[in-house]
Structure formats: structure tokens, C-alpha cells
């Protein structure tokens with residue numbers, strides 16, 4: 001059985017299992033127990049009822065989540081890892097594993113079918129790089145999720161948390177702020193993983209914002225994405241080409257929102273994007 005407490009032991013055990021890490025599933029496993037502890041305690045100081053984890057891998061984070069939360073639901077796409085953790089944690093009555101693609105889950109169904117009287121649901125995960133944006137979008141949008149703490153690549157973390165209007169910001173920085181206040185908690189060296197990835201990581205958290213009058217999120221997301229796709233162009237041109245709409249039409253909307261057509265994406269505030277989306281809707 002794999003030990004979760006000592007770095008070289010974890011690495012040796014992973015090797016012994018002859019497990020071939022799949023790049024497509026972002027399988028760089030956390031092998032540093034102290035980092036794991038730091039991630040979980042940063043969440044469990046605030047919440048301790050229900051946590052959803054994506055990608056338990058060999059279960060380093062899962063076991064600690066189970067000690068700090070009343071119930072844990074953990075979703076793993078890889079059948080081999082799913083079988084491994086299901087057996088390894090079969091004595092833990094407060095963990096449920098499901099073998100699914102987290103991108104395809106419906107959060108409402110999941111909560112209804114697998115969780116019991118959950119309060120203040122949290123997402124906590126060491127996310128595979130390739131699904132960072134779609135997973136964050138899905139969980140930020142859901143009213144059922146109260147708080148998110150995830151480990152992502154350092155660059156992605158910097159982009160996500162960049163101040164709006166700064167050079168480093170992008171569509172994702174705006175979109176996440178519609179739903180939350182994001183912040184980088186701490187950085188994690190690439191040497192804390194096995195196999196060692198090319199880049200360092202960061203742990204970020206999102207305090208959800210409860211909005212009273214939600215705009216059409218699909219439209220908002222499209223507007224923000226179009227504006228940033230060609231961020232060197234002015235907002236009139238980028239929105240017109242990105243949304244496939246006549247320039248005159250976009251110009252009318254910009255006028256109604258009191259926005260100059262020559263502004264660029266990063267000159268707009270989140271509220272500006274919301275009002276453009278409202279008119280487009």
C-alpha cells in the first residue's frame with residue numbers, strides 16, 4: 001500500500017505500482033505532505049462540511065480532506081486510479097469516489113445523488129492544467145458552490161488573479177471576478193510533484209460573490225472573450241469581429257453604455273462588460 005507521508009516513499013510506491021502518468025490527464029502528483037496540509041488547512045479554517053475534489057490521483061489530498069470535512073466526493077477520470085483509491089480508502093465512510101470526467105458532470109445532479117444534507121460546499125483540488133478554465137467556469141457559475149481552493153500552474157494563477165485593467169489581465173481575470181474575489185494563497189515549487197512538471201504552481205482561492213441580478217452569463221462570457229481575443233484592436237472592432245455583428249450595431253450599444261469605440265478591452269471595467277452584455281441580450 002502506498003504511504004502518503006514521506007516524499008521519497010510516495011515516489012517509490014508510485015514507481016512500484018508501475019503506473020504510467022498520463023500527460024493528457026495532467027498527472028503530476030503532489031508528493032509533499034506539508035504543502036498538502038497547507039492547502040487543506042487554508043480551506044478547513046473556513047469550512048468543514050462538504051468538499052468536492054477533482055482528480056484524487058493516489059489520494060494524498062483526499063485523505064487529508066476526509067480528516068477535515070464531514071463528507072468528501074471525489075471525481076477521477078482514470079479507471080486505474082479510481083480503482084486504486086476506492087480500494088485504499090474503502091474504510092473511510094465519509095469519502096465517495098466516482099469514475100467520471102469532471103467536465104461532463106452536472107453539479108446539481110451530483111449533489112442530489114451523492115451528497116447528504118450538504119452545507120457550504122467547497123471545491124478543493126490539484127487541478128490538471130488542461131481543464132483549469134472549464135472547471136473554474138463550471139464551479140464558479142454554480143450557486144451550490146460556496147468557496148473554491150485549487151492548485152493550478154503559476155502562470156494561470158497570475159493571469160486569473162491579475163488586477164483588472166493591468167497588462168497581465170485577460171478574459172479569465174474578468175470572468176472570475178463576476179463570481180468571486182480571487183487571490184493567490186501561496187506558490188508551490190515544481191519539485192513538490194512527481195513526475196516533476198516544467199513549471200511551478202500556485203494555490204488560489206475564490207470567495208464567491210452572491211449577485212442579486214445576474215446577467216446572461218453566456219452572453220457576458222462571449223463579450224469578454226471577444227474583446228480579449230484581439231486585445232490590440234479597439235473595442236468596436238474586436239466586438240464586431242468576435243461576435244460576428246455589424247459595426248453600426250455595436251457602435252449603438254457602445255453609445256448606450258457611454259463607452260468610446262477606441263477603448264481597448266483592458267480599459268473596460270467589469271460593470272462596462274455587464275452593461276454591454278445587457279444591451280446585447
Ligand code: SAM
Nearest residue numbers: 025029030055056057076077078101102126128
Ligand atoms: N490530487 C492528486 C494529487 O494532488 O497528487 C492528483 C492531482 S493530478 C494534478 C490531476 C488528477 O486529475 C489526476 O488524478 C487525473 O487522472 C485527474 N483528472 C484529469 N482530468 C480529469 C477529468 N477531466 N475529470 C476527473 N479527473 C481528472
